[in-house]
Amino acid sequence: MSTCKKATTEAISVPDRLSSLPPELKGNILCRLNVTEAVRTSTLSSTWKNVWADMPKISLRDGNFTRTKFVTLVGMVLSLHKGTVEQFDISGNKSYHDEFARWILILSRKSPRSITIELNQGPRYRIPSCLFFISNLKSLHLENCTISLPPLFHGFKSLTDLCLKYFSSTDMDIQNLISFCPILTDLILISFKGIHSLNIQAPTLKYLVVDGDFKYINLDAPNLEWAFLSLRHKAKAYQSVSIAHDKESYVKQSLGSLSDIKTLLIDHFFLRYLSKGCILRKLPVVFSCLEYILLQICFWDQRQVLTACSLFKNAPNLKELDISSVTFKSDRPITWDQDQASIQELNLQMQMDHLVTVSVNCFGGLECEVNFVGKLLSWAPALEELQIEWKGGKDCSMVHAKLLALPRVSPRAKVIVTF
Numbered sequence: 001m002s003t004c005k006k007a008t009t010e011a012i013s014v015p016d017r018l019s020s021l022p023p024e025l026k027g028n029i030l031c032r033l034n035v036t037e038a039v040r041t042s043t044l045s046s047t048w049k050n051v052w053a054d055m056p057k058i059s060l061r062d063g064n065f066t067r068t069k070f071v072t073l074v075g076m077v078l079s080l081h082k083g084t085v086e087q088f089d090i091s092g093n094k095s096y097h098d099e100f101a102r103w104i105l106i107l108s109r110k111s112p113r114s115i116t117i118e119l120n121q122g123p124r125y126r127i128p129s130c131l132f133f134i135s136n137l138k139s140l141h142l143e144n145c146t147i148s149l150p151p152l153f154h155g156f157k158s159l160t161d162l163c164l165k166y167f168s169s170t171d172m173d174i175q176n177l178i179s180f181c182p183i184l185t186d187l188i189l190i191s192f193k194g195i196h197s198l199n200i201q202a203p204t205l206k207y208l209v210v211d212g213d214f215k216y217i218n219l220d221a222p223n224l225e226w227a228f229l230s231l232r233h234k235a236k237a238y239q240s241v242s243i244a245h246d247k248e249s250y251v252k253q254s255l256g257s258l259s260d261i262k263t264l265l266i267d268h269f270f271l272r273y274l275s276k277g278c279i280l281r282k283l284p285v286v287f288s289c290l291e292y293i294l295l296q297i298c299f300w301d302q303r304q305v306l307t308a309c310s311l312f313k314n315a316p317n318l319k320e321l322d323i324s325s326v327t328f329k330s331d332r333p334i335t336w337d338q339d340q341a342s343i344q345e346l347n348l349q350m351q352m353d354h355l356v357t358v359s360v361n362c363f364g365g366l367e368c369e370v371n372f373v374g375k376l377l378s379w380a381p382a383l384e385e386l387q388i389e390w391k392g393g394k395d396c397s398m399v400h401a402k403l404l405a406l407p408r409v410s411p412r413a414k415v416i417v418t419f
Contacts, residue, residue: 155180365392
């Protein structure tokens with residue numbers, strides 16, 4: 001019996017190594033837990049009481065909570081937290097419109113450096129003006145929101161990462177929001193309404209995703225290295241709109257500043273947008289750093305082919321090309337506007353000296369697709385592999401034989417067709 005008592009006494013006297021940690025380390029440990037579990041650690045011992053209130057990261061998910069319990073939890077965490085908030089994340093699938101403005105007001109007083117808001121239930125949340133005055137904000141991710149800048153907004157001087165999805169705004173507000181972030185490096189704009197002319201002026205931008213409906217886009221981002229540019233289907237109606245006094249500005253204003261671009265991804269509708277008006281045979285910039293291009297293209301639309309070739313011709317160091325063939329069934333004849341150029345009229349006797357690999361996906365076996373593959377084989381002296389993903393009909397033997405028989409300028413070039 002005495003031995004058991006002695007062992008118990010010794011066990012109690014052994015110091016709790018976790019409890020003796022500095023408060024900032026305890027806070028970092030609790031960041032690995034969800035907020036509910038972190039709050040419960042207050043019951044472990046007196047040394048853990050309210051440690052959660054110093055957590056640098058707050059992550060709130062409504063999950064299995066009822067709406068009432070989640071509102072109570074968010075209110076308690078925001079009101080009782082007394083430390084520095086490095087990162088605040090909140091997401092939910094219930095409506096919190098009645099509470100939202102109050103939450104953001106409390107949050108703004110804590111000067112967080114990173115904010116992610118993903119509340120996707122119900123109409124768009126109007127972002128309160130107080131959020132736009134958080135001076136040290138470095139990262140801002142918003143979904144399902146309406147953005148209206150306050151008149152006294154002077155920008156986020158420390159913001160490097162801006163992501164907006166499923167949002168509404170105006171041309172001027174988005175232009176100012178972007179241009180008033182002088183060190184912005186990452187920008188994502190997905191599924192937006194109310195923006196007709198998208199003007200992106202960002203001298204430090206490195207990474208860009210644009211996927212939405214707009215009539216016109218102007219990119220002024222000379223340090224951009226990676227870009228994905230996509231138009232939603234509704235934008236097809238906009239593509240016949242001329243730009244006053246400058247027929248060439250579809251290409252020039254969209255791509256003319258991208259001298260440092262390394263990776264460029266363009267969907268079919270954006271390529272069609274670029275191909276409208278007068279197609280530039282020589283673009284206003286040489287993409288000397290561009291090594292990878294991904295394109296969606298309708299090969300029967302010669303204007304799109306011409307635009308793609310203009311990109312290739314101005315990318316002398318292109319190494320990898322990834323193409324997806326897009327085919328639409330339509331009884332309407334293809335019509336041209338202003339520029340009546342064709343592939344035969346453009347000097348396509350160019351060389352793609354550094355092109356090593358090519359992938360052509362969704363290949364349907366059309367004659368225009370075969371001809372384009374033939375052009376690539378005749379342009380690329382360093383080509384090693386051209387992969388074709390067959391999506392045509394079952395009777396592909398003739399097309400297959402034609403592809404394998406195409407002459408190629410590179411002695412190492414292999415044409416591989418997968419079914």
